[in-house]
Amino acid sequence: MIRAALTLSLLAASPALADEADDFADLVADFEAHELAGNPIQAGREGDLAAAAQWPDPSAETALANEAAEAEFLERLEAIDASALPENDQVSYAVLDYVLRYRVELAPFDMERIPFTNDSGFFTTPTYVAASVRPRNVAEAEAWISRLNGVWEFFEAHAAWMEQGVEDGFVQPAYIIPGVIAQIRSIAESTPEESGFLAPIEALPPGLPQAERDRLRAEALTAIEDEVLPAYAELLEFFETVYQPAARESIGISEVPQGRELYQVLTRFHTTMDTSPEEVHQRGLAEVARIRAEMDEVIAETGFEGDFAQFINFLRTDPQFYAQSEDELLMHAAWIAKRADDAMPRFFGRLPRLPYGVRPVPAAMAPSYTTGRYWPGNSETGVAGGYMVNTYDLSQRPLYNLPALTVHEAVPGHHHQISLAQEMEDVPEFRRDTYITAFGEGWGLYTENLAVDMGIYTTPYEHFGRLTYEMWRACRLVIDTGMHYFGWTREEAEACLLENSALAPHNVRTEVARYISWPGQALAYKSGELLMRDLRARAEDQLGADFDIRAFHDALLSDGGVPLGYLEDKMDAWIAEQVAIHAGE
Numbered sequence: 001m002i003r004a005a006l007t008l009s010l011l012a013a014s015p016a017l018a019d020e021a022d023d024f025a026d027l028v029a030d031f032e033a034h035e036l037a038g039n040p041i042q043a044g045r046e047g048d049l050a051a052a053a054q055w056p057d058p059s060a061e062t063a064l065a066n067e068a069a070e071a072e073f074l075e076r077l078e079a080i081d082a083s084a085l086p087e088n089d090q091v092s093y094a095v096l097d098y099v100l101r102y103r104v105e106l107a108p109f110d111m112e113r114i115p116f117t118n119d120s121g122f123f124t125t126p127t128y129v130a131a132s133v134r135p136r137n138v139a140e141a142e143a144w145i146s147r148l149n150g151v152w153e154f155f156e157a158h159a160a161w162m163e164q165g166v167e168d169g170f171v172q173p174a175y176i177i178p179g180v181i182a183q184i185r186s187i188a189e190s191t192p193e194e195s196g197f198l199a200p201i202e203a204l205p206p207g208l209p210q211a212e213r214d215r216l217r218a219e220a221l222t223a224i225e226d227e228v229l230p231a232y233a234e235l236l237e238f239f240e241t242v243y244q245p246a247a248r249e250s251i252g253i254s255e256v257p258q259g260r261e262l263y264q265v266l267t268r269f270h271t272t273m274d275t276s277p278e279e280v281h282q283r284g285l286a287e288v289a290r291i292r293a294e295m296d297e298v299i300a301e302t303g304f305e306g307d308f309a310q311f312i313n314f315l316r317t318d319p320q321f322y323a324q325s326e327d328e329l330l331m332h333a334a335w336i337a338k339r340a341d342d343a344m345p346r347f348f349g350r351l352p353r354l355p356y357g358v359r360p361v362p363a364a365m366a367p368s369y370t371t372g373r374y375w376p377g378n379s380e381t382g383v384a385g386g387y388m389v390n391t392y393d394l395s396q397r398p399l400y401n402l403p404a405l406t407v408h409e410a411v412p413g414h415h416h417q418i419s420l421a422q423e424m425e426d427v428p429e430f431r432r433d434t435y436i437t438a439f440g441e442g443w444g445l446y447t448e449n450l451a452v453d454m455g456i457y458t459t460p461y462e463h464f465g466r467l468t469y470e471m472w473r474a475c476r477l478v479i480d481t482g483m484h485y486f487g488w489t490r491e492e493a494e495a496c497l498l499e500n501s502a503l504a505p506h507n508v509r510t511e512v513a514r515y516i517s518w519p520g521q522a523l524a525y526k527s528g529e530l531l532m533r534d535l536r537a538r539a540e541d542q543l544g545a546d547f548d549i550r551a552f553h554d555a556l557l558s559d560g561g562v563p564l565g566y567l568e569d570k571m572d573a574w575i576a577e578q579v580a581i582h583a584g585e
Contacts, residue, residue: 020084024085024093040053041055041056044143049140052144052147059157073096092427092428094563110161119365126151132381138216141216148224155235170257171243175251197224201213267280267520288496337356357387359386396506398502412447413448424560439528452466473525480519481523543575
């Protein structure tokens with residue numbers, strides 16, 4: 001309250017400062033209006049019935065209009081003196097600067113030409129939306145049915161971009177296309193009831209008259225049978241007859257036109273740092289060496305007699321490390337999650353209101369999906385957060401990896417951080433919605449190490465699983481830059497994980513396919529985690545016995561996701577403030 005009152009008095013005393021704040025407020029309002037206008041899914045969730053009947057417009061005309069608007073927003077932002085803004089606005093300025101700067105820098109590369117990765121993309125958008133949309137009345141249900149009837153045009157607009165990519169040679173690698181085709185075929189060949197698109201209608205409030213429920217269900221079934229599933233069938237044909245034959249044999253983005261320049265931008269974008277592929281590659285090699293040494297120590301602790309490769313083979317093949325049923329795997333995940341819940345108040349002063357559940361990855365997605373993932377919830381629509389556990393092929397889902405996976409995806413990882421960000425007050429909406437990968441995934445990886453302090457790992461094998469996951473992220477730095485900048489083969493990339501971690505071979509193949517299809521994204525995790533661990537070490541060193549882990553974590557997460565440069569400056573200032581406070585006691 002004192003700081004807020006001081007800010008108000010300063011603004012009142014200085015018309016220049018007030019002008020800067022007013023200009024920034026106007027810019028934020030215009031930017032958010034622009035964002036909402038281009039995101040009918042979010043607008044529909046906020047009650048806009050017209051938007052709830054539409055999909056986003058991915059057309060080239062809209063993309064050009066967005067590029068022009070974002071360039072103008074950035075120009076307006078650069079004309080504002082960030083240091084003249086109130087503290088909370090300075091955070092918003094840093095986030096908005098990051099968002100706009102990289103959108104403008106990436107715009108000339110027309111990334112819309114590759115609108116999918118190995119396991120998701122525009123074709124999974126309808127399934128994700130169906131899993132979260134919960135109509136509360138007849139009008140909202142009818143809007144969902146109208147949206148279903150528009151799937152065809154949504155797909156056609158994306159296909160037009162992909163056709164442009166085929167013409168330009170800007171296409172995804174052939175290696176990932178069979179998995180994508182399998183996903184699309186799974187949906188195209190499903191029944192309306194199996195497809196998931198009826199879920200919003202099935203979830204209508206029980207008080208709705210049965211006659212209305214029957215009518216809406218019948219109309220939804222017609223839309224799914226006549227529009228949605230045929231649209232997936234046509235998309236399947238497009239991938240098989242047009243896109244797959246044109247897909248490239250190379251795996252690195254450097255092989256497409258302007259690819260090396262693009263990857264340099266993607267490196268800075270995903271790490272949020274002014275760095276280069278060469279620097280990131282060397283950082284990764286150093287981390288691989290450090291973690292490998294820690295792994296050797298854990299192997300010695302187990303008493304295993306044999307070399308590293310033999311120990312890895314033991315972990316990959318011994319039945320004691322694998323669940324015998326999907327339910328058993330889910331029960332293990334749920335038990336670890338509840339133990340983490342139990343430990344949370346000792347490490348965090350503020351906890352989110354939104355709960356989360358432990359769920360299996362949908363069967364249609366599971367074969368090419370990652371081991372686990374977090375799906376954000378929404379308290380307003382009555383959807384809890386989801387810790388998604390992949391139960392496909394249990395022989396590839398070792399239990400010793402499950403503690404690290406669980407804390408990363410659930411708490412204190414993604415669910416905790418994202419839900420707190422959604423609950424922030426007195427901040428622009430874009431601050432709640434912006435997911436900065438280096439911050440969010442850096443936090444998730446940081447919590448895997450924090451779970452040591454929380455007592456989550458109970459055996460040397462689980463500690464090895466944690467190190468395997470850390471090695472996984474360290475190898476990402478090496479693999480991603482290796483493939484996309486240094487010309488590595490897929491086999492060389494897979495070898496980094498197969499030879500240095502206990503990740504199951506299926507997971508290794510799935511993960512490398514993901515990095516092939518999503519250049520640069522894999523660089524974010526270790527970049528954020530290394531900074532967060534370093535910031536904690538600085539705080540512990542400077543504060544000594546006065547270090548408060550709960551206060552440190554609350555401060556780190558208090559502003560939601562921010563670029564790493566801003567986070568470092570903020571936490572250095574927080575540490576200095578804490579030192580001064582305790583020195584004055």
